[in-house]
Amino acid sequence: EIVMTQSPATLSVSPGExxxxxxxxxxxVSSNLAWYQQRPGQSPRLLIYGASTRATxxxxxxxxxxxxxxxxxxISSLQSEDFxxxxxxxxxxxxxxxxxxxxxxxxxx
Amino acid sequence: xxxxxxxxxxxxxxxxxxxxxxxxxxxSIRSFSYYWGWIRQPPGKGLxxxxxIYYAGSTFYxxxxxxxxxxxxxxxxxxFSLRLSSVTAADTAVYYCARLEGGPYWYFDLWGRGxxxxxxx
Numbered sequence: 001e002i003v004m005t006q007s008p009a010t011l012s013v014s015p016g017e018x019x020x021x022x023x024x025x026x027x028x029v030s031s032n033l034a035w036y037q038q039r040p041g042q043s044p045r046l047l048i049y050g051a052s053t054r055a056t057x058x059x060x061x062x063x064x065x066x067x068x069x070x071x072x073x074x075i076s077s078l079q080s081e082d083f084x085x086x087x088x089x090x091x092x093x094x095x096x097x098x099x100x101x102x103x104x105x106x107x108x109x
Numbered sequence: 110x111x112x113x114x115x116x117x118x119x120x121x122x123x124x125x126x127x128x129x130x131x132x133x134x135x136x137s138i139r140s141f142s143y144y145w146g147w148i149r150q151p152p153g154k155g156l157x158x159x160x161x162i163y164y165a166g167s168t169f170y171x172x173x174x175x176x177x178x179x180x181x182x183x184x185x186x187x188x189f190s191l192r193l194s195s196v197t198a199a200d201t202a203v204y205y206c207a208r209l210e211g212g213p214y215w216y217f218d219l220w221g222r223g224x225x226x227x228x229x230x
Contacts, residue, residue, distance in 0.1 A: 001172065034216040036156075043205060043220040044148075044156065050214040087156055091215040097169055098215065100148075100156040 002026050002090055004101035012109040013078050021104045023071040023088035032091050035064055035073045038103075039084045047086075048073065075106075083108055111136035113206050113221035121200075121228050127193040131206030131221060138187045139164045144209040146217060147180060147191045149202040157202075161209050162189055196228045 003026040013019045023033065035048040046055040048064035051071060061076040075082055085105045091098040117129035131145070138145065146161035160170035162180045170178050174193070182189040193200060203225050207217040 032214060034214075036217075038156075043223055044217070045220070046216055046218050049210070049216040049218075053214075055216075055218065089156075089158075089216070097161075097171070098158045098217075100158065102155045 002029060002099050004088060004090055004099050006086075006088060006101040006104045008104060009102070010105045010107060012107055014109045015080060016077050017109075019075040019078055019082075019106055021073040021075075021086055021106070023066075023073070023101050025069045025071075025090050028068045029090040031067050033064075033066070033071050034089045034091070035062075036087045036089065037082075037084050038087065039081070044087065078106070082106065111208070111219060113208065113219060115204060115206050115221045115224040117224060117226070119225060119227060121196055121226060122230050123197055123228055124195055127191070127196050127200060127226055127228070129191045129204055129206075129224065129226070131189050131191075133187045133189075133208075138182065138189065139184050142211055144169075144211050145182070145189045146207050146209045148205045148207060148217070149200075150205070150223070151199075151202045159191065159193075159204075163211075198228050200226070201228045202226060 005024045007022045031051040033051045036044040038044045052064045063074045065072050085103045087103045088101040114132045121127045144161045147159040160180045162168045177194045179192040203223040205223045206221045208219040
């Protein structure tokens, strides 16, 4: 089973600053990685898939990078609506299965 | 636009079976491109993939839950369902249904609002 870890657990950032979130897989997942945002009381929302492709309607300030076991989600200039929990998820192609990371909470500094 | 809505009892007794249904509206569940899945989130905790199903009936389960989980699909009603047997307090969670893009990259691109299921006597 592939285990996902995320760091840091909590990231305190001021509005307008850059946030860098990390996700690591216990073995290579190639580019089979997605990022989700979950605001309080809401369902998760897809941000990034294929490690670096923004989902439809996602602002350009969100970017993803990495492959293999190391991945990064960058928010270039934090807006008030970006304070949320972010999860990475790896998925194995066949049979399709996915493991989520424990999440990184981005809160206001 | 396509929407997903979970429904089912909000309270289940320990040792009984949790049953939820996800109704897909605004589009057909009979899509070649998508699978359909269930994910849960215990209060204050992270996300846990339960399993996925294709409209033709192929299913894939989280190994840690496989012995207790059954996911089925009813294409005539545009619904898919989750059954989780022998529940305990540890199964208390918000349960989400979601659409799973089926390749070349796999990801959940559309989610329901979620429904809280509490396991308690």
